[in-house]
Amino acid sequence: xxxxxxxxxxxxxxxxxxxxxxxxxxxxxxxxxxxxxxxxxxxxxxxxxxxxxxxxxxxxxxxxxxxxxxxxxxxxxxxxxxxxxxxxxxxxxxxxxxxxxxxxxxxxxxxxxxxxxxxxxxxxxxxxxxxxxxxxxxxxxxxxxxxxxxxxxxxxxxxxxxxxxxxxxxxxxxxxxxxxxxxxxxxxxxxxxxxxxxxxxxxxxxxxxxxxxxxxxxxxxxxxxxxxxxxxxxxxxxxxxxxxxxxxxxxxxxxxxxxxxxxxxxxxxxxxxxxxxxxxxxxxxxxxxxxxxxxxxxxxxxxxxxxxxxxxxxxxxxxxxxxxxxxxxxxxxxxxxxxxxxxxxxxxxxxxxxxxxxxxxxxxxxxxxxxxxxxxxxxxxxxxxxxxxxxxxxxxxxxxxxxxxxxxxxxxxxxxxxxxxxxxxxxxxxxxxxxxxx
Amino acid sequence: xxxxxxxxxxxxxxxxxxxxxxxxxxxxxxxxxxxxxxxxxxxxxxxxxxxxxxxxxxxxxxxxxxxxxxxxxxxxxxxxxxxxxxxxxxxxxxxxxxxxxxxxxxxxxxxxxxxxxxxxxxxxxxxxxxxxxxxxxxxxxxxxxxxxxxxxxxxxxxxxxxxxxxxxxxxxxxxxxxxxxxxxxxxxxxxxxxxxxxxxxxxxxxxxxxxxxxxxxxxxxxxxx
Numbered sequence: 001x002x003x004x005x006x007x008x009x010x011x012x013x014x015x016x017x018x019x020x021x022x023x024x025x026x027x028x029x030x031x032x033x034x035x036x037x038x039x040x041x042x043x044x045x046x047x048x049x050x051x052x053x054x055x056x057x058x059x060x061x062x063x064x065x066x067x068x069x070x071x072x073x074x075x076x077x078x079x080x081x082x083x084x085x086x087x088x089x090x091x092x093x094x095x096x097x098x099x100x101x102x103x104x105x106x107x108x109x110x111x112x113x114x115x116x117x118x119x120x121x122x123x124x125x126x127x128x129x130x131x132x133x134x135x136x137x138x139x140x141x142x143x144x145x146x147x148x149x150x151x152x153x154x155x156x157x158x159x160x161x162x163x164x165x166x167x168x169x170x171x172x173x174x175x176x177x178x179x180x181x182x183x184x185x186x187x188x189x190x191x192x193x194x195x196x197x198x199x200x201x202x203x204x205x206x207x208x209x210x211x212x213x214x215x216x217x218x219x220x221x222x223x224x225x226x227x228x229x230x231x232x233x234x235x236x237x238x239x240x241x242x243x244x245x246x247x248x249x250x251x252x253x254x255x256x257x258x259x260x261x262x263x264x265x266x267x268x269x270x271x272x273x274x275x276x277x278x279x280x281x282x283x284x285x286x287x288x289x290x291x292x293x294x295x296x297x298x299x300x301x302x303x304x305x306x307x308x309x310x311x312x313x314x315x316x317x318x319x320x321x322x323x324x325x326x327x328x329x330x331x332x333x334x335x336x337x338x339x340x341x342x343x344x345x346x347x348x349x350x351x352x353x354x355x356x357x358x359x360x361x362x363x364x365x366x367x368x369x370x371x372x373x374x375x376x377x378x379x380x381x382x383x384x385x386x387x388x389x390x391x392x393x394x395x396x397x398x399x400x401x402x403x404x405x406x407x408x409x410x411x412x413x414x415x416x417x418x419x420x421x422x423x424x425x426x427x428x429x430x431x432x433x434x435x436x437x438x
Numbered sequence: 439x440x441x442x443x444x445x446x447x448x449x450x451x452x453x454x455x456x457x458x459x460x461x462x463x464x465x466x467x468x469x470x471x472x473x474x475x476x477x478x479x480x481x482x483x484x485x486x487x488x489x490x491x492x493x494x495x496x497x498x499x500x501x502x503x504x505x506x507x508x509x510x511x512x513x514x515x516x517x518x519x520x521x522x523x524x525x526x527x528x529x530x531x532x533x534x535x536x537x538x539x540x541x542x543x544x545x546x547x548x549x550x551x552x553x554x555x556x557x558x559x560x561x562x563x564x565x566x567x568x569x570x571x572x573x574x575x576x577x578x579x580x581x582x583x584x585x586x587x588x589x590x591x592x593x594x595x596x597x598x599x600x601x602x603x604x605x606x607x608x609x610x611x612x613x614x615x616x617x618x619x620x621x622x623x624x625x626x627x628x629x630x631x632x633x634x635x636x637x638x639x640x641x642x643x644x645x646x647x648x649x650x651x652x653x654x655x656x657x658x659x660x661x662x663x
Contacts, residue, residue: 219518220447223540227453230543233606234460239653246655249608256610259540294618297591301629321526329618 004151011143019136026128034124035096038116039079042098045114053104061107069113075099077111084115094118157181161190168197175201208273215266222259229255264386267326268373271393276320284317284324285310285349291328292347298336299345306345315351317419319398327394330387331356331415337387338413357414363406370404391415439554440464442483444474444500445516446492454487457543458550460605471495478504484554485512487546488533490524498527505532512553516541542611548601567600567662569646581644591616592637595630599650599660608657634658 052058064070077099086093097115104110161178168176176197178190229252238244270276292308299306317324335345335358343359371392373385395402401418441463445451451467458465466481468474471492478486478500486504490497501513515528515536525536534553537546555563555574565572571580577593579586588596598615599607609627616630638650649661 216518219539220450224447224449224453226540227450227457227543230608230611231453231456233608233653233656234457239606239656239659242654245653249656252608253610291618297617297629297633301632 002151004147004155008144008147012140015136015139015143019132023129023132026132027125030124030128035118038096038118039098042079042096042114042116046098046100046112049102049112053102056105058104061104061110069115071111071113072108073111074101075111075113077101081118082115084117086117154183157183157186157190161186161193165193170200170204173201173205208269211266211269211273215262215269218262219259222255222262225255226252226259261386264390268386268390268393271323271390271397274397276323276397279318279320281316282319282321282324284315284328284354285313287324288328288347288349288354291325291332295332295336302336302339303342304336304339304345305343307347309346309348312350315349315419317398323394323397327391330391331417334358334387334391334415335413352418352420354417354419355414356416357412359411360413362409362411363413368404371402391417439484440466440482441550442466442468442474442477442481442486442511444468444471444487444492444497445489446470447489453543454546457546458487461547461550461602463550471497471500474500475503478507478509482509483511484558485514485550487514487516487550489516490528491518498524498531501528501531501533510557512557514546514549514553542608542614544598544602544605544607544611545615547605548598548615551601565597565600567603567660568649570600572597572600581641581646584644586640586644588637588640589633591633592640595633595637599658603660603662606653606657606659610657612657 049058058064061070079096079098082095082097083092084095085091095115095117097113099111099113101109102112157179164176164178176194178194180187180190229248232248233239233245233252238248288310289308292306319327331354332345332347335347335356338360339345339358340360345359346355346357348355371388373389392402394400395417401416403414403416403418405414405416406412407414439462441458443451443454443458443465445454445467446469448469451469455465455467466477466483468477471494474488474492475495477483486500488497488500497515501515504511504513513528513533515525515533516539517525517528517536518539525538528536534556535549537549552574563574565574569582571583572578574597579588579593579596594616595612598612609630612630613627616633634650638648641650642648651659651661653659
């Protein structure tokens with residue numbers, strides 16, 4: 001519910017309640033005042049009669065009887081309500097009556113009843129309610145209208161801020177630039193948000209710089225280590241030594257692993273930093289053929305049968321060449337790595353999607369977790385487990401959809417990449433993979 | 439064969455220097471852009487190994503200078519992995535090849551050899567190693583006058599060995615050479631063994647000596663003794 005709708009709702013409820021109470025109060029108040037007025041008038045007439053009796057100006061009772069209600073029998077004395085038929089309007093009309101004894105000289109005591117119609121009270125109620133309802137309607141309508149107007153006008157800076165926040169992207173390395181509206185609360189909000197975004201940007205920048213520097217500085221020592229170890233292996237005395245050579249070789253292998261890990265991590269951080277702006281049309285079918293040819297020895301070594309289906313013709317995707325290469329490399333390598341000896345790899349490229357499926361050991365668990373960093377099926381594996389994370393990041397970067405599903409009792413893994421997926425911003429980690437649909 | 443090695447990192451330069459010297463090249467070093475520029479102006483080289491990120495300049499400018507001089511030297515660009523776009527620019531400017539750091543020294547040897555071969559003899563050179571005769575341009579191998587039929591990978595493997603005679607080639611370097619970048623599955627070294635076994639068998643069938651030696655736990659070596 002909108003803030004304004006919520007406040008309006010409370011306003012309306014309160015106003016209606018007050019109006020109902022006010023109407024009751026007014027009605028009873030006016031009626032009470034009116035009744036008092038009628039009673040006063042009746043009292044005044046009684047006084048007049050009594051005075052006339054005392055002054056002996058009163059006409060005889062017989063004459064009086066034509067004008068007043070007079071009884072010779074005792075009647076309850078005082079005010080009371082009664083209903084009388086109105087001769088003109090032919091309906092029962094409420095009346096207030098005052099009965100009192102009157103001693104008329106020569107004729108003894110008679111009981112006089114004075115009456116006055118209360119019919120005005122009903123009319124009054126009608127008028128009161130009509131006026132109140134009219135005012136209520138006008139007021140409620142007015143409240144709603146003014147709120148609408150406020151929503152459009154007074155809240156405009158807020159809507160503007162909201163839109164700016166919604167489209168805010170830290171990766172553009174720019175702080176928010178919000179105006180200072182006239183309304184103090186919004187001005188304060190905008191100021192706080194601008195400060196926050198400035199801090200975010202500077203933190204992000206320094207983190208990015210740090211990552212970049214760390215990556216660059218690590219690269220050189222790694223290259224030196226690798227080169228020197230290789231040179232060490234060229235020393236005949238060492239290479240021929242059955243004890244020393246494997247040690248150096250292991251050290252060399254570990255250095256290579258470290259530098260691969262470093263490459264993968266810096267690639268990931270570069271994708272996250274959106275440092276691959278340049279995109280060119282890539283012939284994915286050709287690249288795929290190249291990659292498969294390159295990896296054929298790997299397939300052969302593990303006795304894998306593979307099928308490459310690119311019969312649907314040239315597939316062109318706008319990508320950075322380095323990322324396209326990395327994507328296919330990681331996908332294919334993943335299909336080899338998690339395969340079983342003598343298994344299969346199926347690669348199908350269509351204009352809209354790339355599907356790579358492979359046989360593998362039965363695995364349980366949520367396929368979306370396979371995209372987690374450093375996730376390994378086999379903890380002892382030498383690979384750092386970043387391949388699918390890289391695939392996911394690249395797909396997220398270009399807004400491709402990824403599906404990972406496992407069929408045939410967990411032994412066939414299929415990864416599908418959909419090129420024409422809606423161009424979405426970089427997805428949250430692990431959020432992109434979805435459950436099988438079959 | 440005279441090479442110019444332009445690399446600012448001293449330790450890496452030393453390693454490259456000794457490796458290239460072992461491979462039989464005359465190597466001169468330049469630690470920065472200014473030194474490199476001076477040497478390029480004064481001397482002729484067969485191949486320039488050029489690191490693109492130098493403390494006092496961009497290697498690409500040196501490449502431009504070389505090309506505008508009409509230098510016959512081949513250029514091998516050595517670039518950091520995060521400079522993919524530099525690599526493309528370098529090739530566009532007329533560099534012969536590129537290597538991404540970190541690389542295997544044996545791979546460097548193979549690339550340099552290929553560049554020099556292509557440059558100096560327009561590829562029409564034969565490689566001779568003991569009783570082997572190879573025409574790289576034709577991808578033909580002869581053992582004692584008899585032609586040897588090899589698969590593409592076996593041929594690549596043999597050529598890689600021939601580019602690094604007497605040098606220990608690690609399994610990792612061979613795997614990357616055959617399978618491209620980033621072959622990180624450890625058990626993928628099986629395939630080297632398979633290809634090597636086949637190559638050795640074919641060589642032996644033609645009566646060649648067994649000059650590919652296994653270095654236990656390390657890799658292989660083309661023995662020239």
